Amino acid sequence: MRTTMNSKNKLISSIPVVAASYLGPSLIPNLDAAWDEFKLPLSPDDLVQKIMGQPLRRAGRFIKLVCCGALSCLKSVPPEELKDKKIGIFLATGLGNVDEILPFITQVFKHEGGFPSPNQFANSVSNAAAFFLAKVSEIKGTVLTISQEELSFESALWLAQSYLERGEIELALVGGCDVFTPTVADYRERMDLKPDNSRFMPMGEGSSWLLIGNASGKKIGNILSVTLEHNQKTDLSNENILSKSERIASEFTGMQNKQKIILPGFRLTDIDQSFFKDKGWKVEDYLPHCGIHPTATAYGLARALLSGTSAFFVHCNYHAAGRRAMVVATTE
Numbered sequence: 001m002r003t004t005m006n007s008k009n010k011l012i013s014s015i016p017v018v019a020a021s022y023l024g025p026s027l028i029p030n031l032d033a034a035w036d037e038f039k040l041p042l043s044p045d046d047l048v049q050k051i052m053g054q055p056l057r058r059a060g061r062f063i064k065l066v067c068c069g070a071l072s073c074l075k076s077v078p079p080e081e082l083k084d085k086k087i088g089i090f091l092a093t094g095l096g097n098v099d100e101i102l103p104f105i106t107q108v109f110k111h112e113g114g115f116p117s118p119n120q121f122a123n124s125v126s127n128a129a130a131f132f133l134a135k136v137s138e139i140k141g142t143v144l145t146i147s148q149e150e151l152s153f154e155s156a157l158w159l160a161q162s163y164l165e166r167g168e169i170e171l172a173l174v175g176g177c178d179v180f181t182p183t184v185a186d187y188r189e190r191m192d193l194k195p196d197n198s199r200f201m202p203m204g205e206g207s208s209w210l211l212i213g214n215a216s217g218k219k220i221g222n223i224l225s226v227t228l229e230h231n232q233k234t235d236l237s238n239e240n241i242l243s244k245s246e247r248i249a250s251e252f253t254g255m256q257n258k259q260k261i262i263l264p265g266f267r268l269t270d271i272d273q274s275f276f277k278d279k280g281w282k283v284e285d286y287l288p289h290c291g292i293h294p295t296a297t298a299y300g301l302a303r304a305l306l307s308g309t310s311a312f313f314v315h316c317n318y319h320a321a322g323r324r325a326m327v328v329a330t331t332e
Contacts, residue, residue, distance in 0.1 A: 015161060015212050016219035017329070018081070018171065021073035022208040022302035023065065024290035025180065029072040030306060032289040037202035041180040044068060051075075052136065059132055062097035066129040066177045067136055069207025073302075074137060074173065081215045088142035088169040091130040092156035092176040094149050094294020095190060099181055129177070141169050150191070150267070151228065152176060153298040154317065154325035157210075158226045164213055175209035176295025191294060192320045198266050204291015208298035210305070221305045221331040224252055229324045236268065236318065238275045245281065245314045248328050258312045258330065263300045265317030266292045284313075297327065305331055 025040055026033035027047050035042075044064045048056050051068050059067075070089075074082070127145045134143045142163060146156040153176035160172035180203065181187050187203045212223060225248065245262060249255055260281045264271045273283040286300040297317050304313045308331075315327040 015164060015223045016214055017210055017212050017221045017223060017305055018215045018219055019073050019076045019211040020209065020220060020302040020305045021069060021076065022206065022290070022299045022306070023069040023072065024206050024299060025204045027065075027068075029069075032303075035204070035291075037184065037204070037291065040203075041182070041205065056132070056136075060097055060100040062093075062100060062177065062179050063129045063132045065179055065205070065207040066091060066175070067133050069177060070133050070173060070175055070209045071137060073175070073209035073211055077211060077215065081218070082171070085171050085215070086141050086169045087139045087171045087173060088160065088163055089130050089134055089137075089139055089144065090142075090156040090160045090163075090172055090174045091133070091145045092152035092174070092295050092298065093129075093145065093147055094152045094178050095181065096145075096147060097129060097179075098190075099179065137173075139173070149319060150265075150294045151317065151319050151323065151325045153295045154226060154228060154327060157212075157223065157327065158228060160212065161223070161226060169213070171211060171213035171215060173209060173211050174298075175207065176298030177207040178205055178293040178295050180205040180293075191292070193292065197269070197320050198292065199269055199287070201266070201287055202291045203293065204287075204296070205293050206290045206296060206299040208290075208295070208302040210298075210302060219332065221329055224328040224330060225326075226328075227324070227326040234318060234322045234324045236270070238270065238272050241268070241271075241316055242276065242279055242281065244326065245316070248314060248326070249312060252312075252328075252330075255312045255330070258310055261304070261309075261311050261313050263304060263313055263315040265300075265315065266296060267318040267320065268316060297325075301327060301329060305329060307331065 025035040047068050130143045130145050148155040160174045163169050262283045290299040313329045317325045
C-alpha cells in the first residue's frame with residue numbers, strides 16, 4: 001500500500017475495506033428500519049443479548065452501542081482472518097457518552113462534591129467505550145478515541161490510515177458512535193444546528209464501523225482518499241461540490257464504468273439532485289435512515305459499501321465553521 005499526504009492533510013491511497021456494519025436509531029444492524037425521533041432512545045439490551053449472547057454489565061448505553069456496532073462488523077469476518085493480526089481500534093464520537101458524563105458532573109459539582117458510584121465514574125472516562133470494546137473483542141493493539149465534533153469519523157479514518165501506512169497495525173477497526181441525548185432541543189443546541197447551517201430533519205444516532213487493511217485479499221471495497229481541509233471559507237455551492245468530486249474522480253483510474261454517487265452530509269443545505277443527475281452523478285441521501293448525529297458519515301459510508309452497487313462514492317461533509325471533509329470510496 002502506498003500513501004502520500006499533501007498540504008491539505010489528504011491521504012491518497014487504496015486501502016481495502018474488509019467488512020462494514022451500520023446501526024441506526026432502530027437498533028437493527030444493516031437495515032434501514034423505521035424509527036420515530038420522539039420514541040428515542042430505544043433500549044439496547046435486546047440487541048446486546050443478540051450480538052453478545054449475554055448482558056454487558058457496568059456499561060452505559062453509549063458503551064453498549066459502541067460494542068454492538070463494532071462486533072456486528074467483526075462477526076462478518078471469518079475468525080481465522082483476524083487471528084494473530086495486529087488490530088487497532090479507532091472510535092470516533094462527536095459528543096461521547098453525554099448521558100453518563102452529565103450525572104457524574106452533577107453529582108460532583110452541584111452537590112457539595114459527593115461521591116459518585118464506581119459505575120458512574122467508569123462510564124464517564126473518555127476512552128471507556130473503546131476499552132470495553134477492546135476487552136470484549138480481545139483486541140490488544142492501539143485503542144484510541146477521537147473527537148473532532150462532526151468531523152470525528154473522518155479524522156479517525158485519516159489517523160487509522162496513518163497507522164496502517166507505518167505498519168504499526170495490520171487492520172484498523174474504525175467506527176463512529178453518537179447516541180440520542182434528550183431532549184431534541186438540547187441535542188440540536190449541542191450540535192449548533194440552525195436553519196442556515198444544516199438540513200432540517202429528525203435527530204438520530206448510530207454506531208457504524210469499517211474494518212480496513214489487508215486480510216488475505218478479501219474485501220468489499222476500498223477507501224481511496226480522505227481529505228481534511230482547514231479553509232474556513234468553503235464554497236458550499238452545488239457547482240463547487242461537483243467540481244471537487246469530478247477532480248477527485250479523475251485522479252483514479254478504472255472508474256469510468258462505475259456509477260458515481262454523492263453522499264451529502266447534514267450541513268449541505270442546498271443539494272440539487274437534478275443538477276447532479278444531469279452531470280452524471282447520483283445523490284444518495286442516507287440521513288433519513290439514521291437521522292442527524294455527529295458521526296453520521298460512518299453510517300453513510302458503511303451503508304454505501306454494503307449496498308451491493310458497483311460504484312464510486314464521494315462523501316462530502318462540513319463543519320459548522322466551514323471546514324470541509326471528503327471521503328472517497330469504491331465498491332467492488
